[in-house]
Amino acid sequence: MRISTAQMFNQNISNLNRGQTQTSKLMDQLASGKRVNTAGDDPVAAIGIDNLTQQNSLIQQFQKNIDYATKHLSVTESQLGDAETLSMSIRDRMLAAVNGSYSDEERQSIADEMRHSLEQLQTIANSQDESGNYLFAGTNSDTQPFAFNNAGNMVYSGNSDVRTALVATGVAMPTNIAGDAAFMNAPNAMGDFGVNYSTAQTGDFTITSAKIADPATYVADSYSFNFIDNGSGGMDVEVYDSASNLVTTVNNFDPTNTISFNGIDVSIDGQPSVGDSFSISPQATVSIFDTVQQAIDLFENGNAINTPAGQSQLAQLLNNFDNGVDQIRIGRSQSGTSLSSLDNYSSNHADTTLVNNSALSVLQDLDYASAVSEYQKQQLAMNAVSTLFSQVGKVSLFDYL
Known part of the structure; x- marks a missing residue:
């Protein structure tokens, strides 16, 4: 069979190009540490790698949302804990003022202490996060939620809406406690x-x-x-x-x-x-702020606390106050429950990421020993083909005439 010089050259160049392509592919794999860099390297594995990578990206977003929700709920839970502790101190002052041997001046001193505590409670209810958003304003977080009006009654300027964060597929967790639910809407101890x-x-x-x-x-x-x-x-x-x-x-x-x-x-x-x-x-509902304010007014009204009407009013105020404290505790409990759930979701995501990364490793990680061996063999073959081609290319009929 006759082989032309052009055909011989084309065949050898093709062999060299294929070898160079394979060598380049091996070099890319060695540089990246991955067996599959493009879909052409392994189409079936590439599909699996793409799905797992998308899952991990989604989980990373979920984790960011969980971190955000955890941070806000942790601050909320802490503030409600402070409000609960402060409220119990106020209750102790209310009970102390019942002492029949106290003078008007002593009751006024207790009223002054309660007023200071009421201001502290209002400060807690108007707490802000690191971005200046009000924690207990619902979704109206750029407006101060709690302020007394001219009549001495607490007015809530927030709303009842709850911000949520997507922490898993189809799962939205609350990231705040609305202020009216925590401080304003305690059930009236009397009923309606x-x-x-x-x-x-x-x-x-x-x-x-x-x-x-x-x-x-x-x-x-x-x-x-x-x-x-x-x-x-x-x-x-x-x-x-x-x-x-x-x-x-x-x-x-x-x-x-x-x-x-x-x-x-x-x-x-x-x-x-x-x-x-x-x-x-x-x-139907009472505000712990208004309850405390009414108790202060009662204690400041001379000896009114020692009258039958004063005693009856104080009994009602104590019952309403206890319901107000329970409302704060409910908000704190909800924060704690949400934090526990967020921790569980975070743990589940970490486990899923670990499994996904293990699967990704199987699909795309490079066996360096095999790759280096293959690279060396490819280099040896390339050198041999190149040397042979250069020698054959020098052969001429004129050398034998």
Whole structure:
């Protein structure tokens, strides 16, 4: 078979090019430490590598979100813990002020301490993170959430929304506790109504419950209760609405029985006296700030705390205060629960990343010993082909003539 010079040259150049390509591929693998650098190196492995890399990238984003949520919830949990500790100190001051031997000056001193603690509690509720965002403002984090109005009542300027962070596929975790949930919306200890006692009260009684018993017949309004002599040695209770219309009369009142009217049940503990009165107004939730402020006002009102009305009011304030503290504890517990869940998700992501990296290693990591050996063999073959080609290329018929 006849082989032309051109054909011989082309074949040898092709062999050299293939060898050089293979050598270049081996050099890339040795430089990167990876067996698969392009899809052409191993199409099947490349698909698996791409999927695993995408999973790891997604997990990295989840981990960043977890770190962000953990940081904010840790600060939130700490602040709520401080609020709880401060609140218990305020409660101790409230109980101390009941001491009948205290003078007005001593009660004023306790009121001053409570006012200072109330300011500290407000400062905690207006806490900010490192970026200046308010922790307890809901999603309205650029607005200070808590401030007293001119009437001395706490006003919440945040919202009830909760910020979330995606910490796993389909899983969004809260990263904050809304301020109204933590400090403002404690259940009213009385039920659905707030109670106002008359300063002229002489009987020893407190309202233990004032709630909506039958929503179907409930008539929303404020109501007043007057205890009157029925002329038969007993006492009746007259109930009036806010327009001073007589709603009902309970004859021969027995404090062990519930007063029921307009879908409302009112329970009394103790024994009222003729001439006593009280009123109720709709109030389903209470604010721990307003509760403390009302207690301060009571202690600053001379000897009012030692009157029957003052004692009844204080009992109501203590119950509402305890509900307010429970509300703070609930917020703190929610923060702790979320932190625990975030820790679990972080641990799961770390395990998944470890498994993915192990699989990636199998698919793409280079066996250096085999690669170096193959590179050396390829170099040897290239040198041999190159030498042979150069020798053959020098052969000429004229050398034999």
